[in-house]
Amino acid sequence: MATIVLGVIGSDVHAIGNRILDYAFTEAGFNVVNLGVLTTQKEFIQAAIETDARAILVSSLYGHGEIDCRGLREMCIEAGIGDILLYVGGNLVVGKQEWEPVRDKFLKMGFDQVFPPGTMPAEGIAMLKQDLGVS
Amino acid sequence: MALILLADVGSTWTKLTAVDSNGSIVGQASAPTTVGTDIMEGFNSALSEIRGQTGSKEYSIYACSSAxxxxxxxxxxxxxxxxxxxAKLAVLGAGAKVLQVYGYNLNEDDLKEIxxxxxxxxxxxxxxxxxxxKILLENTQALADKVSPLPIVLAGNRNAIHQGSEILSRAGFSVEVTSNVMPELNRLDIEPAREAIRNLFMSHIVKAKGMETLSRRLAAPLIPTPAAVLAAGKLLAQEMGELLLVDIGGATTDVYSYGGIETPAGMxxxxxVPPWDMRTVEADIGMRYSLQSLVEQAGRENILAQAPHQEQWRQELDKILTYPNRLVSPGLEGLEIIIAQWAVRISVQxxxxxxxxxxxPAGATDVLSGKDLRGMNTVIGVGGVMVNSPDPKGILTMDSKGLLPEKPRLMLDSKYIMAAAGLLAGSEPRVARRMLAESLAAL
Structure with a gap:
């Protein structure tokens, strides 16, 4: 059973989606380490090290995702877990921006998968199973 | 019926308390701890005084030690x-002194330091x-390769401890394998590790000449003194609700709290999540050997600001800073009270x-970490500094800011029996409760 770290990054208190993801990924057979809301980059990384997680799933619902997520990949590399899978999803930017450039921006930041608003958990679960090579 | 004799073999004093089977204190005596020769010398000299007080020769003996x-x-x-x-909280909770804490892979310097x-x-x-x-196994290998054998408690990832134990045992280490101190992220489970530490202490640690002789005469295994104090506080908290104990010493200040782990609604x-019964030790806060760092933390001027005659206090402070064994001059006890008050404030903070x-963007949110002491009903002063002070109430009085106790009643362990009572907390809780009730005085 693969361990994944889940949390809502930055000064973001949106708790409901986080609980839904926790439930859905647990049901799908993952060992979910849920850090909840108001999670810093450092907390994500420390949790991933201690639990030997294979992926970090970052949520951001309040529009400040870009600034909160910047540098996360570099910090993982610095902490010795540079190969870990990084997923991000939610309302990543303020306003109704075109999706493609937003996705590219986060991919360039080092995220492996970027999910737009309204993505169903099943989609993320399928993608993660594929990326991890588990069924 | 035989009386119960409770011994607290401290670093400077060996304190004995005799109680009857109802928990009434029938004798108390102390003598300097004779760690240089044989601790039984000091013990026996206090014991003969107790014999004089009680007229009894037969005792069921329990002891704790910090000698x-x-x-x-x-x-x-x-x-x-x-x-x-x-790991640090488990060590403190077992009543030990933390010499060092390491994280990640132990490097050559760490191994040499160990x-x-x-x-x-x-x-x-x-x-x-x-x-x-990986890291746990690499650390066991590094210890096995580079450090002379010593007793180890292995309390890490359950999927690695048996392999780790094998590596260490093969290198001649005595290993006690126990449950993980953090089985899940941010969830502590430190009681099994504390237990394992107590077991090793009992079977492996002989700190001073005479300790084994004493151990053979005991009705229960010798435990570290702070472990006894922690047990006494736990017994009290079961009756009195959330509480805080503060013990100011010459070198360190110990704080014990029971409760304060709930997360208030909206936070x-x-x-x-901290342990319900938590002990912390401030190694740089003490009345004598750590006075220099205490004064630095408190601010020299803040201490002197409360002096009726600043110059007099200034000179006196310099004297006790230079000569830690010195008592404060008569008439200047106020200085001692203010210093102790700062020790309490800093340590509890x-x-x-x-x-x-x-x-x-959704408004203000309060983020809580660690212990919330606001609901502590009672704050109890423990130890020689408080017992011998003319103003223990002044020492224990704190501003109720932040997460500090809001409106606690202040009490004193007036007969200095917290550790002694803790020795009976497990086997004779009724007797221990009686002793505590006799000693606790409202301030």
């Missing part, structure tokens, strides 16, 4: 804020259950968690 530096331990974890902190420090026991943790195994908790208001 010869107490139980000195090293804690190792993986991430310092996670299993590193969990070999030089020669701890009585090393607690090795790392990884949640099913989590990281978000971050980090480790550090023991308490923190609350930070975070402003989010």
């Amino acid at each position: 010869a530096g107490g139980l000195g331990m090293i804690a190792c974890g993986l991430v310092p804020e996670l299993t590193g902190q969990a 070999d030089d420090l020669r701890p009585d026991i090393l607690l090795l943790a790392g990884g949640t259950d099913g989590g990281n195994k 978000v908790r971050k980090g480790i 550090r023991h308490a968690g923190s609350m930070e208001r975070v402003y989010t």
Whole structure:
């Protein structure tokens, strides 16, 4: 059973989606380490090290995702877990921006998968199973 | 019926308390601890005084000790804020002194330092259950290769401890394998590790000449003194609700709290959920040997600001800073009270968690970490500094800011029996409760 770290990054208190993801990924057979809301980059990384997680799933619902997520990949590399899978999803930017450039921006930041608003958990679960090579 | 004799073999004094089977204190005596020759000398000299007081020759004896530096331990974890902190809390909760805490891979310098420090026991943790195994195994290998054998408590990832234990045993270490101090992220489970530490202390640690002779005469295993105090406080908290104990010493200040782990509605908790019964030790806060750092923390001018005659206090402070064995001059006890008050404030402040208001687009949210001491009903002063002070109430009075106790009643362990009562907390709780009731005085 693969361990994944889940949390809502930055000064973001949106708790409901986080609980839904926790439930859905647990049901799908993952060992979910849920850090909840108001999670810093450092907390994500420390949790991933201690639990030997294979992926970090970052949520951001309040529009400040870009600034909160910047540098996360570099910090993982610095902490010795540079190969870990990084997923991000939610309302990543303020306003109704075109999706493609937003996705590219986060991919360039080092995220492996970027999910737009309204993505169903099943989609993320399928993608993660594929990326991890588990069924 | 035989009386119960409770011995607290301290670093400077050996204190004996005799109680009858109802828990009434029938004798108390103390003598200097004779750690240089044989601790039984001091013990026997206090005992003969007790015999004189009680007329009894037969005793059922229980003892705790902090002589010869107490139980000195090293804690190792993986991430310092996670299993590193969990390992440290387990060590403190077992009544030990923390000599050093390490995180991640032990490097050559760390290994050399461990070999030089020669701890009585090393607690090795790392990884949640099913989590990281690599670092724990690499650390066991490094210890096996580079450090002379010493007693180890292995309390890390359950998927790695047996392999780790084998590596260490083969190298001649005595290993006690126990449950993970942090089985899941941010959830502590430190009681099994505390238990394992007590077992090793009992079977492996002989701190001073005469300790074995004493051990053979005991009705229950010898335990570290802070472990006895922790047990006494727990017994009290079961009756009195959430409480805080503060023990100011010459070199350190110990704080024990029971409760304060709930997350109030509307707040978000971050980090480790602290243990319900938690002990912290401030090694830089004490009335004599750590006075210099205490004064630096408090601010010299802040201390002197409360003096009726500043110059007099200034000179006196310099004298006790230079000569730690000196008592304060008659008439200047006020200085001692103010210093002790700062020791309490600083130590309790550090023991308490923190609350930070975070402003989010959805409004302000309070983020809590560590212990919330606001609901502590009672604060009890323990130890010689408080008992011998003309104003223990003044010493224990704190501002109720942040997460500090809001409106606690203040009490004093007036007969200095907290550790003694703790020795009976497990086997004779009724007797222990009676002793505590006799000693606790409202301030």
